[in-house]
Amino acid sequence: MGWTSGYISDIEYTAGFYQEQSPVLLNYVCALNGVEPAVTDSFCYFELGFGRGLTVNLLAASNPNGQFYAADFNPSHVADARVLAAAAELPNVTLLENSFADLAQGAADLPQFDYITLHGIYTWVTTENRQHIVNFIARYLKPGGVVYVSYNAMPGWTASLPLQRLLVEYGDIFPNRSDLQVTDAAAFVQKLVDIQAGYFAAGPAALKVRLDGLKTHSRNYLVHEYMHKHWQPLYHADVARDFDEAKLEFAGSAELPLAYNKLYLTEEKLALINSIPDPVMRETLKDYILNTGFRKDVFVRGARRMGAVRRIEVLGRFGVALTVPRDALDNKMKLVVGEVTVGADIFTIVCDALARKPYTLRELEVLPALAGRPFEDIVQVATLLTASKQGIIYMDSYAGQSVDAAHRMNAAVSAYTRYDDEFNTLCSPLSGNGFVVPYVARLVYWLMSKQRVEADATALATAGWPIMAAQGRRMMKDGVRLESDQENLAELRQHIGAILEEQLPLWRKLNML
Numbered sequence: 001m002g003w004t005s006g007y008i009s010d011i012e013y014t015a016g017f018y019q020e021q022s023p024v025l026l027n028y029v030c031a032l033n034g035v036e037p038a039v040t041d042s043f044c045y046f047e048l049g050f051g052r053g054l055t056v057n058l059l060a061a062s063n064p065n066g067q068f069y070a071a072d073f074n075p076s077h078v079a080d081a082r083v084l085a086a087a088a089e090l091p092n093v094t095l096l097e098n099s100f101a102d103l104a105q106g107a108a109d110l111p112q113f114d115y116i117t118l119h120g121i122y123t124w125v126t127t128e129n130r131q132h133i134v135n136f137i138a139r140y141l142k143p144g145g146v147v148y149v150s151y152n153a154m155p156g157w158t159a160s161l162p163l164q165r166l167l168v169e170y171g172d173i174f175p176n177r178s179d180l181q182v183t184d185a186a187a188f189v190q191k192l193v194d195i196q197a198g199y200f201a202a203g204p205a206a207l208k209v210r211l212d213g214l215k216t217h218s219r220n221y222l223v224h225e226y227m228h229k230h231w232q233p234l235y236h237a238d239v240a241r242d243f244d245e246a247k248l249e250f251a252g253s254a255e256l257p258l259a260y261n262k263l264y265l266t267e268e269k270l271a272l273i274n275s276i277p278d279p280v281m282r283e284t285l286k287d288y289i290l291n292t293g294f295r296k297d298v299f300v301r302g303a304r305r306m307g308a309v310r311r312i313e314v315l316g317r318f319g320v321a322l323t324v325p326r327d328a329l330d331n332k333m334k335l336v337v338g339e340v341t342v343g344a345d346i347f348t349i350v351c352d353a354l355a356r357k358p359y360t361l362r363e364l365e366v367l368p369a370l371a372g373r374p375f376e377d378i379v380q381v382a383t384l385l386t387a388s389k390q391g392i393i394y395m396d397s398y399a400g401q402s403v404d405a406a407h408r409m410n411a412a413v414s415a416y417t418r419y420d421d422e423f424n425t426l427c428s429p430l431s432g433n434g435f436v437v438p439y440v441a442r443l444v445y446w447l448m449s450k451q452r453v454e455a456d457a458t459a460l461a462t463a464g465w466p467i468m469a470a471q472g473r474r475m476m477k478d479g480v481r482l483e484s485d486q487e488n489l490a491e492l493r494q495h496i497g498a499i500l501e502e503q504l505p506l507w508r509k510l511n512m513l
Contacts, residue, residue, distance in 0.1 A: 014221050015052040017425035018150070019392075020254035020296050021117040022059055022433040023066065026146045028393045029298045031314045032259045032383065033252030036304040038146050039397070041065060043114040046140065048103070048133060049073075049121040053081020053095060054413075054423060058434045060085070060093040061409035062427040064402050069110060071096040071103055087412035090405060100125070100132035104139065113140050117148040122239065124152075126230045130242060137301075138246035147248055147299040149239065156293025157233040159207045162199055163189065167226045179219040182227055186214040206291065236295060237284045249303040250283060254296035255336045256387040260380065264290065264337035290337070312375055316362030319394045320382040321428075321510055323435050325502040326355035333388040342384055346373060350381045358430065358509055360396050392510075394431040403429040403511050407449065410512060414446035418467055428510035440492070441499050443467065445507075455500055461493040468492070 019025055023045060027037035045063075047056045047070035060068040070093070072078055078097040085093050096108055103110075116137055122130060137147055157164075170188050171181035193200045193211065200207070214222065240250055257263055261270055269289055276282050287295070306314065322329070331347040333340050349369045353359055364370060364378050385391030406429035416423045417439060426445065427434040437445070443464050447453040453463050465488060468474075475482045475491040482488045507513045 014218060014224075015054045015422045016119075017054045017058060017434050017436075018119050019433055019435065020150065021047065021055050021119060021148055022431075023063060023115050023146075024395050024398065024432040025254065025386075025393055026115060026117075026148055026298060027395065028318055029252050029254050029256070029259075030146065030300065031306075031311065031318065032256070032379070033298075034306050034311050035251040035300055036144070036306055036310075037314065038114045038142075038144055038300075039395070040114065041397075043067070044069070044111050045115040046070065046110070046113045046117070048100065048116065048118040048136070050081060050095070051077055051119075053077065053084060054425065055119070056095070057081060057084050057088065057090065057093060058409060058413070058425060058427040059432070060090050061088055061405040062429045062434065063398070063432045064092060064405050064429075065398065066092065067111070068093040069096065069113075070094075071098040071108070073097065073099045084409075084412060087415075088405065088409040090409070092405075100129045100136065104132040104135040106139070110140060112142045112145075114142055114145050115148070116141055116145070119148075119150050120152075120224075122149050122151040123232055123234050124224070124228045124230070129230075134242050134246050137243070137248070141246065141248075141301050143302045144304070145301050146251070147243070147246075147301070148254060148296070149243075149299070150254075150294065150296045151239065152231075152233040153287060153292050153295040154233045154235045155288055156206065156291045159204050160210045160293075161233075163207065163210055164226050164231060168229070168231075171227060178223045178227055182222045183219055186222065189214060206293070233293075235284055236287060236297065237280050239295075239297060240280045240283070240299075243299050247301050248299035249301075250279070251298045251300045251303055254298055256383045257335045257337045257340065258286070259383070263335075263340055315379055316365070316375075317360060317396050318382075319358050319360035319363070319396055319399070320354065320385060320391045321358035321394060321430060322351070322354045322385075322390065322506060323392050323510070324390050325506065326351060327502075329385075329390055330388075333384055333390075335384070335387055340384065342381055343377075346370070346377055346381055350378065351385075354385075354391070358394065358399075389435065392428065392431045392433055392435060394428075394433075398432055399430055401429060405429075406512070410445060411449045414442040415450065417443040417446055420471070426512060428512055430509070430511040439473075440464070440495055441503050444496055444499050444503075445512075449513075455504065457493045457497040457500060460496045460500075461489055464496070465489050465492055 027039055030037040043066045045066050045068045050056050050070040050072045056068055056070040075097055078095055081095050098108055167185040170185040273282050273285050329351050331342040331344055353367060361378055361382060365375050386393050406427050410426045413423045421439045424436050425434040426437045444460055447460055447463050453459050475488045477491050482491055
């Protein structure tokens with residue numbers, strides 16, 4: 001098994017960015033759920049198993065008041081992440097090559113941390129490594145500190161457990177590079193589907209989603225999602241008991257809509273859950289109701305519960321900014337709890353205000369158009385805008401920080417558009433977070449920020465089209481792929497014109513330019 005402990009290391013993980021790991025958003029989750037957040041003028045942050053390093057680098061760039069540390073045991077991941085950090089000249093990030101065992105035993109010279117986060121890996125590693133993670137948290141997390149852990153969850157994975165086992169077993173009998181193993185294993189699964197093998201023919205909708213994903217997800221993603229030897233989805237109760245060893249209490253979910261029980265629980269279901277005296281069991285029961293397959297848990301070491309007045313005061317210091325143009329905002333949202341429709345009246349008022357500029361929740365509350373509206377209704381609109389990726393939360397006390405590192409990072413990330421579409425996120429120093437930006441918009445950002453191309457659609461299209469053409473990219477018009485340079489250039493010019501009109505004002509409000 002060697003140094004990998006059964007963990008896939010020959011194929012790199014995807015370069016994903018995960019908003020939920022942002023200190024600002026973690027503070028908001030705490031406040032929303034009535035727990036005092038870990039708000040300090042400066043802070044220390046650690047990410048366990050950072051993968052390609054996009055998340056920790058963008059967070060370091062957009063939170064210059066924090067000192068960021070992160071570790072991964074895969075040297076190719078560490079090298080990749082260090083290249084990006086160097087390109088952005090980040091002074092506040094330290095990227096380490098260490099195993100969980102190394103870290104738990106104090107092999108690295110580390111401070112105490114306000115935040116420790118890990119995405120996905122908790123259910124991909126051995127039981128021994130999960131214990132190392134808990135020991136690391138117990139050793140290094142400050143009292144009042146916050147932990148974010150996301151993981152494959154039960155019972156949502158129940159129907160797909162035999163699928164994962166089949167992929168691993170098939171891969172084992174045909175040794176090869178991991179991406180080729182999962183490709184061949186997925187092809188074999190499709191043969192079983194085609195002959196209507198009983199497990200697949202009788203499988204529920206949840207299994208069909210997984211089968212469809214075998215066709216659509218990247219090989220790198222599938223390798224890490226399915227092929228680890230010690231892959232094991234867990235119940236919330238399992239994780240809560242593990243983390244109890246480090247004196248952690250569950251604060252809430254980073255899936256923001258889950259803070260609003262009435263969005264997804266009938267009175268009958270809520271009454272049944274509330275009849276259970278144990279909070280861990282109550283939270284686990286929600287997963288049975290929603291058939292949860294992936295959890296995003298936030299824990300606090302020494303959680304301090306806030307009263308109603310204090311909670312309102314703390315929430316009022318958070319703000320919300322739009323990440324999409326006003327005309328694109330939709331009060332019908334597809335969320336983790338299903339489709340939710342926000343009242344058109346309050347949605348319109350809040351969004352009209354945010355189209356002018358970002359507002360704190362307290363500032364929104366005192367707007368004449370919202371006079372008499374319950375503060376909680378305003379909070380819910382801001383929360384659901386963020387959950388639906390139409391807005392982003394910020395902290396008023398952090399909003400005036402230096403933007404230089406974030407601008408350098410965005411220039412470095414957008415420069416990758418010359419080669420591929422893998423790094424698809426830019427960061428906002430207003431929010432201390434990042435969000436997905438489409439390829440052409442990122443190309444425009446790079447051309448304007450590093451190549452000094454003027455903000456003119458014709459000039460930007462002329463500079464950008466050769467870069468796209470070299471990668472075999474083509475524009476689409478009315479669902480049809482354009483082939484000639486002339487057609488592509490004309491369509492690109494029109495597309496960039498819309499970006500200049502709609503996206504640039506948003507970027508300026510988010511302190512990205």
